[in-house]
Amino acid sequence: MSAAVHLIPRIDSDRVGAQRPRIERFPPSQTTAGQDFTDLIALTGEKPDDSQQYVLDRAVAERPDGKLSAFEVALIETRQSGKNWILEARMLGGVFLLGERQIIYSAQRFSTVKKAHRSLVNKIRRTPAFFKKVYGYQGQKPADDIKGIKSNGAELSIEFQNGIRIDFFVRSGDNVRGFTGDLIILDEAYDLESEEIAAMMPAMAARTVEGSPQIWYTSSSARAKSDVLRSLRERGKKPWDGTDARLCYLEWSTDEDINSDREDPEVDMDALIEAVYEANPGAGSRISVEYILETEWRAMDHHEFRCERLGIPIPLGSDDFISSTSWTRCRDNELIAAIEEFGGVEQNLRDVRITYDVSPDRSRASIGLSGVRADGRVYAEVIDSGEGVDWVPRGVADIWHARSQLPVLVQMGSAAEDLIPELRRLGVPVREVVLREYAAGCGRMFDAIKDGILAHSEQEQLDSAIRAARPSYKGDTRFIWKRAHALADITPLVTITLAANPALKALSREKNTPDDADERQTTRGGRLVARRPRAQRITTSR
Template sequence: MTSLASETSAAPRPPLPPDEPLTHPADGPVYGHQKPRVFTVPSTRLSSAGQEAVDLAARAGLTLDPWQQFVLDQGMSERADGNWAAFECCVNVPRQNGKGGIIEARELWGLFIGGEKLILHSAHEFKTAKNAFKRVEALIRRCPDLHKRVKNYRYTVGEEAIELHSGQILRFIARSKGSGRGFTGDCNILDEDMILGDDAMDALMPTMAAVANPQIWYLGSAGIGAPSVQLGRLRRRALAAIESGVPDPSLAYFEWSINEHADECVTGCTEHDDLDAPESALVANPAIGYRLTLEKTEHERRSMGAEGYARERLGVGSYPSDGRDTWQVIGQDAWRALAAADSEPEGAVSFAVDMTPERSHAAIAVAGIWRGGTHVEVVDHRPGTAWVTARAKELHERWKPKAWIVDAGGPAGSLISDLADTLGVEILSPKTREVAQAAGQFYDAVTDQSLSHLDQAPLATALAGAQKRPLGDAWAWARRGVNVDISPLVAATLAKWGLGAEVEAEVDPLDNIW
């Protein structure tokens, strides 16, 4: 049975204001994007201590790039009551861009201006924490006004610290399950946050519970899979805030990365960033023009594999789930158990179309009766929408379906008129209550094991990222975040519903063949 699913340092220039766009002067250096592609901050900002941190760093000989100043300005935003607007700040940027400068400026401010009693700087490896200690020490020693306020530089291995006469302490530790326990930190700096799991968080997070105005900073590069547990959580929160248009109330998130192509992208896709395009390196590396050059990134691309270059230079990360953020509606095991090796539905079939709200992808799904239950498949799933009508015409002429279904209130509703004209049939559109009924029927069919499918990746991925949204007294499918495409799931759900919908048959049902 044949299935239907057939990326030499340039001389610095004067700082740019944070809102200045990327420039490409024909006769001068090229600069990376100074604003992050993925960005969210709490909406409670009234003022910021960021400029104090920038100015203090300059006194110590540390001149910050515009993007570093932007992060400090936004991350150190203050509410009307004087407390931090963001309890958590996360900076996700490829290596060698200068995240260390942000760390150093924030720590200097906490010691010498902010009056933070204890600042804990942790890294995954001891040598990283020790190098950070040496850099901050050098900055302080270069500024006599700051150095004279230091009571002691502690060099004991594993207990490196800087202590002021006024009592403030900056400690440097390597992370472990027990490190940080017993310390009450006003500010926690978690370097190398792409290697940060539950053990370290369980040890460090409680240290801030007794602090009146605590803040935690996560800094690192793209996720590397299973070790990036906490970074994955933070990123999902940021994406959810961006998707909903409602800022996370306690998170400031800054990510420089490309919007990489998906597996479904066709040749020539212009909606995503090409790995080899110079512009991709600029999008993901704000330090280009300051301490990096475009030429250097091009050398890296020639020497590195595609996956390594995408991760290390373009910020394309792998972020694990902690199990609470995926497969929330239908369990993975329950879904996989319904997979069929083939399909041969009996009688009429129905097709449905859906697309993402931002119109980045669309999907066509089909449903038919098989072995006493319903079988669903994703017939086509591609970027964009221009292909849908022509593909629908091919399917209609070949399979002569009972119905075509599109939710008029959904993103694909704009296609109804063209589809009707092209196919010469009425496009069935469910009412609001019927959209809820369709989701309920799909769910029930999985529960009672009367549904089958081909275990296709687009449908499984959609189910893994789907949530419920209230619809009257019932519910319909909802996306978990901006990076979740549930159009294959919605299309399959509507196609199944269409099998039982009342439509006028325009062809002999006996002519319908799967």
């Protein structure tokens, strides 16, 4: 079914999004340090929006004894809403106003953690009053190295002369359990698991006897598996009755009954515009409403748009096809640290395969690599990804000559097939992959991610492709990858699927599984059921 045509009414160019959350709950208080925090970060030359000041005023409100009123702060905001500024103000205020000794910022993705660390470091370096307080300062210029700022892959931190530290961590189930400090920020909280919070909470609660610790949960709206966020939301929606008295919950969203289905010709565009303004405090200032409606709404998956732009939780059972939790567990944190510190990539691989893929409209392409590690896991990496296709043949040839002697794998019937003659002219052998084999590879990739057989080093373009991938079924159980929406780029996922397939197929053969059974995905109750292969030594052939 083709999308309905909707005419977008004229947008008021002077209007901005709602500066107050639709759902809020916060403890009673006597005073607030919010303005002090704002005055402090104003030294960097930045001033808050009204919504940002509102959040700070309530998050760092104080009781008569001087302690913070809120023990837990949940901030649920859509993208481009200014959340990062709020977190930076909170961390700087913790250092210079509250004297918090240990501050931890964590997120699910390494790229998010790195970006948060870099942004705060830049603010500190360009503000003399802050930079002079960093450990090791002896008159250095802002761009000079300084002992108190660690920016390598193994450690991201900022230490001050008084011993206060801000540590930045990529979050995993194991390290969350050990988080303790005066301020814990759990960014990208949509991926938190209740067991992680249950393990961390007792140690944090114990600090309330003498200190005034705080836990922040910051995120876009809940996804299908966001148990922690859903629980926080239910608590935040309850009428104030004196119980749960130390939760500050602030959510920008719109009514879940809003009809935002672009396929429905009866969509009320005026009502949708009102919903966008209500759910996005940055609308009209950080992001234009025209862009939201003309680009995001027309292109994004229905549930994704409601979650990311309207603040409406994704219904249970409607989440990404590939589990974000499973994908995160395939991440190799040691390799990420090595890449960040030394600029290297995984070198100790055997049976290395090179592949590439081109989007149907030839607007984007990616080159991928896969090989078998010494521990038996199959490693996958996107070597390059960019616009257009002219660069692809030479890029593939250079990588193939450097990394592999096995033929480059190319999916037949795709836009990638058109580049085969140029590859062969450059001396690169090519093996054509038919649809049936590619579909079997998609099933194996799904299984490998679910079972932790695959290893990756976290790449933003690959993470985006994982979130945007959906199954296009070719029969009852066999599927290939398709895009969740027109703006999505899944070429990175297609490349690693093709590249990893021979090794994953060899792994299934070591289990003595017949080929015809191996190429079939089983179902149970209408849902895809992944096989559970063992991680063993893998051998592949040309």
